[in-house]
Amino acid sequence: MATLDNLxxxxxxxxxxxxxxxxxxxxxxxxxxxxxxxxxxDPTVVxxxxxxxxxxxxxxxxxxxxxxxxxxxxxxxTYDLTxxxxxxxxxxxxxxxxxxxAETPNYVxxxxxxxxxxxxxxxxxxALHRSPFNSEQVDIPYRQFQHEGEGDTVLSMIPIVTDxxxxxxxxxxxxxxxxxxxxxxxxxxxxxxxxxEFPYAFQRQExxxxxxxxxxxxxxxxxxxxxxxxxxxxxxxDIRGPPIIEELEPLHFKGRQILSMLPAQKDRLTLLTNYxxxxxxxxxxxxxxxxxxxxxxxxAYDLGxxxxxxxxxxxxxxxxxxxxxxAESEQSITLTGAENDVAIPxxxxxxxxxxxxxxARLT
Numbered sequence: 165m166a167t168l169d170n171l172x173x174x175x176x177x178x179x180x181x182x183x184x185x186x187x188x189x190x191x192x193x194x195x196x197x198x199x200x201x202x203x204x205x206d207p208t209v210v211x212x213x214x215x216x217x218x219x220x221x222x223x224x225x226x227x228x229x230x231x232x233x234x235x236x237x238x239x240x241x242t243y244d245l246t247x248x249x250x251x252x253x254x255x256x257x258x259x260x261x262x263x264x265x266a267e268t269p270n271y272v273x274x275x276x277x278x279x280x281x282x283x284x285x286x287x288x289x290x291a292l293h294r295s296p297f298n299s300e301q302v303d304i305p306y307r308q309f310q311h312e313g314e315g316d317t318v319l320s321m322i323p324i325v326t327d328x329x330x331x332x333x334x335x336x337x338x339x340x341x342x343x344x345x346x347x348x349x350x351x352x353x354x355x356x357x358x359x360x361e362f363p364y365a366f367q368r369q370e371x372x373x374x375x376x377x378x379x380x381x382x383x384x385x386x387x388x389x390x391x392x393x394x395x396x397x398x399x400x401x402d403i404r405g406p407p408i409i410e411e412l413e414p415l416h417f418k419g420r421q422i423l424s425m426l427p428a429q430k431d432r433l434t435l436l437t438n439y440x441x442x443x444x445x446x447x448x449x450x451x452x453x454x455x456x457x458x459x460x461x462x463x464a465y466d467l468g469x470x471x472x473x474x475x476x477x478x479x480x481x482x483x484x485x486x487x488x489x490x491a492e493s494e495q496s497i498t499l500t501g502a503e504n505d506v507a508i509p510x511x512x513x514x515x516x517x518x519x520x521x522x523x524a525r526l527t
Contacts (some may be wrong), residue, residue: 166359167478167479167490167492167493168201168479168488168490168495168496168497169201169479169523170200170201170315170521170525170526171199171200171201171488171497171524172198172199172200172227172245172520172523172524172525172526173199173200173488173499173502173521173523174196174198174199174225174227174232174521174522174523174524175195175196175197175502175505175521175522176195176196176197176222177195177196177197177209177505178506182339184400192213192214192402193212193214194211194212194214194222195209195210195211195212195213196209196210196211196212196234197209197501197502197504197505198210198245199499199502200526201497204295204497204498204499204500205499205500205501207338207498207499207500207501208248209249210243210517212234212241212252212494213241214236215236215237215238215239216236216237216238220305222234222235222236223235223236223237223262223263224262224263224265224437225261225263225522226265226267227245227522227524228267228272228285228288228289229289230244230245230246231243231244231245231289231292231525232244232245232248233265233272235265236262237260237263237264237499238254238256238260238262238499239255239258239259239260239261239262239303240255240258240265240274241253241254241255241290242254242255242302243297244292244297245526246526250296250297250298251294251297251298251299252297252299252447253292253298253299253301253302253425254295254299254300254301254302254363255283255301255302255304256301256302256303256304257281257304257306257514258274258281260276260308261274261275261276261279261280261281261308262274262276262408263275263276263277263317263318264318264320264321265321265333266321266323267323268323268325268330268331268332268346269283269285269325269330270284270285270286270330270347270480271283271284271285271289271330271346271347272285273321273332273344273346275318275321275334276316276318277313277314277316277317277318277322278310278311278312278313278314278315278316279308279310279343280308280309280310280311280334280351281306281307281308282306282307282308282346283298283304283305283306284305287304287305288304291303291304307349308349309350311334311342311344311350311351311353312353313336313338313340313342316337316338317336317337318335318336319335319336319337320334320335320370320372321333321335321344322334322335322336322372322384324374324382326376329346330346330347331343331344331345331346331403332346333342333354333372334351335366336372339356340353341353341354341356341366341409341503342373343353343403343407350405352406353407354375354401354407354408355406355407355409356409357408357409357410357411358411358467366397366399366409366411370386370387371386371387372384372385372386373385373386373387373425373426373427373433374401374427375427375431375433375450376431377400377431377451378456379404380402380403380404381400381401381402381404382400382401382402382403383398383399383400383401383412383450383451384398384400384401384409385397385398385415385425385433385450386398386399387422387424387425391521395414395415395416395421396414396415396416396425397411397414397415397416398410398411398412398413398414398415399412407527409518415448415453417437417439417455419439419440420437420439421437421438421439421467422435422436422437423437423438423465423466423467423468423469423470424436424469424470424471424480425448425471426446426471426472426473428480431447431450431451431480432447432448432450432456433447433448433450433479434446434447434448434471435447435448435455435478436465436469436470436471438464438465439496440460441462442460443460443461443463443465444458444459444460444463445459445461445491446458446459447457452521461494462494463489463494465480465482468483468484469481469482469483470483471491472523474523474524474525475525477490477525478490478491478492479491479523481521481523483502483521485498486498486499486500486502486503487499487503488523499521502521505521
């Protein structure tokens, strides 16, 4: 099961920990459970201070190389996953710019309301390699700028990466969308044109999958969050001039329920679907909207089971069953104690968004 080797699985313990004698008096701490493929029944438990924001303890979590980044109500704290017992360090200068984070090959972008900070990934890693992880702050150079949406809540930050470009698409709760260019440190308001009636607008927090179409053009596919067979919404985006997003006909196949999707190589989408009483793994041509490859799966999967690509290995993460499946062989690993964990907010945050744990590979 090489695909399931060297995995790290993370979940936030729902019940706060207030009894640890070595922690700051009067401060609530949350337990972060960290499983590895070799210790599925004995997770490492890291006590993380709750400093405000999301009710589960954090706004966002991501892994860069061997470092775990947690955004909360005070800023961004970082743990070294090779030895999380060392403690954490805090990124100096973040000052609550921590609602969400987005990573591109060269930058980490963080944002709260309309205040954006951009840090070089190289600068971050250099500083963390030198850090003693003693709960102090580390200095990392950053650029800071704003867009016009002052006081608004950020709902999603979507990295859009090609061989030549790195952008971040920001959606906020006031139904505004901005295109962030990290290298230049600037933003542009996006003209979003919606033609169809749907339960949510483009700006609402969902899973978005951009597919590079041609030069400055992209297709953006969304995952349905309904337990019915609602169509998956599709948008076109052109960033050649003033950026524009227009709604296209939704992706819908009669009788086929799309459980999850992921961009694949050669501008394709991989779909996890249910139809004719079976689950399937399928490849979609997103431009012609045709299924060009389909393979029935031996096991049955449900809404809430999500595809995840970890270092080019395709997994099916089954949070509600505490299980991670190799999509190719359908062999699996099962976690002990994951039923006590809640999903990371950026990956699943509300009742209508299917839940799953955060999975990465320790390199």
